[in-house]
Amino acid sequence: MSAEPLLSIANIAVDYPTKGFRKPPFRALENVTLDIHEGQTMGLVGESGSGKTTLGRAVLGLAPVTEGTISYRGRDITHLNRRERREISSEIQVVFQDPYTSLNPVMTVESILAEPLMVQGTPAAEARRRVAELLDQVGLPSDAGQRLPRDFSGGQRQRVAIARALALRPRLIVCDEPVSGLDLSTQSRVLELFIDIQQRTGVAYLFVTHDISVVRYISHEVAVMYRGGIVEQGEADAVTSSPTHPYTQQLMFAAPLADPAAQAERRAERRRLASLSRP
Ligand SMILES: Nc1ncnc2c1ncn2[C@@H]1O[C@H](COP(=O)(O)OP(=O)(O)OP(=O)(O)O)[C@@H](O)[C@H]1O
Numbered sequence: 001m002s003a004e005p006l007l008s009i010a011n012i013a014v015d016y017p018t019k020g021f022r023k024p025p026f027r028a029l030e031n032v033t034l035d036i037h038e039g040q041t042m043g044l045v046g047e048s049g050s051g052k053t054t055l056g057r058a059v060l061g062l063a064p065v066t067e068g069t070i071s072y073r074g075r076d077i078t079h080l081n082r083r084e085r086r087e088i089s090s091e092i093q094v095v096f097q098d099p100y101t102s103l104n105p106v107m108t109v110e111s112i113l114a115e116p117l118m119v120q121g122t123p124a125a126e127a128r129r130r131v132a133e134l135l136d137q138v139g140l141p142s143d144a145g146q147r148l149p150r151d152f153s154g155g156q157r158q159r160v161a162i163a164r165a166l167a168l169r170p171r172l173i174v175c176d177e178p179v180s181g182l183d184l185s186t187q188s189r190v191l192e193l194f195i196d197i198q199q200r201t202g203v204a205y206l207f208v209t210h211d212i213s214v215v216r217y218i219s220h221e222v223a224v225m226y227r228g229g230i231v232e233q234g235e236a237d238a239v240t241s242s243p244t245h246p247y248t249q250q251l252m253f254a255a256p257l258a259d260p261a262a263q264a265e266r267r268a269e270r271r272r273l274a275s276l277s278r279p
């Protein structure tokens with residue numbers, strides 16, 4: 001594991017303003033500290049309302065961070081202006097749960113994927129080449145570019161959203177429940193795609209889910225959120241097989257491990273591949 005984290009979240013708090021006269025703001029995150037390393041997946045679990053989405057939004061500059069700092073490759077990105085945020089958007093991308101609301105319904109897939117490239121000034125011919133490459137990378141047929149988001153299944157639409165996130169070759173993707181809306185067999189194929197992409201590109205994920213089996217499957221490290229704070233974090237194997245915090249124990253007991261030996265072996269193999277592909 002490299003010494004300097006890709007993303008370093010240090011003691012942040014997020015306070016949402018509340019409506020109403022003299023009502024204090026609502027503290028959604030309190031003293032959250034978390035490092036994400038290059039090429040690795042940080043799984044973020046916790047019950048509904050614990051602050052998982054808020055943390056992802058804080059990283060994207062979309063939540064009001066009132067204390068602490070978020071650094072990307074050593075640079076403080078906690079409070080960027082719009083221009084700086086736009087510049088860093090090529091490095092930090094996002095995939096949401098519902099691709100139907102996050103993809104523009106009247107744009108063809110080709111124009112959805114080309115848009116971020118054009119904004120960065122990529123010439124049209126090169127953008128077309130990159131779009132074809134992206135479709136291939138996420139396992140969509142080459143004629144998918146001419147179709148609209150509604151012409152795809154849920155799993156395929158999520159592949160489009162993943163391709164769009166990859167367009168600018170980010171180093172970090174915030175994935176907020178990206179498989180939660182999919183049926184089980186589609187879920188596992190899309191998870192495989194996330195892993196495959198990570199092995200090929202070295203991208204890191206902040207992977208938000210409330211599903212323990214998903215987080216076991218995809219994460220190198222896991223952080224457990226409870227009421228706006230992180231109660232436990234560490235190696236995925238350790239946190240998911242021998243949790244120390246009572247809340248984590250409760251979460252893990254509710255989701256029995258399918259095949260612990262096979263999963264541990266699989267993660268070891270992923271770590272080996274990740275260390276080979278890292279520059
Ligand atoms: N824009 C907002 N304004 C005010 N409060 C908010 C806002 N967004 C979230 N909250 C509150 O912050 C807390 C954390 O919400 P968040 O969406 O981060 O939880 P979550 O862990 O992602 O939950 P879920 O698993 O249901 O998606 C909740 O109490 C929520 O009501």
Ligand SMILES: [Mg+2]
Nearest residue numbers: 052053054176
């Ligand atoms: Mg959420």
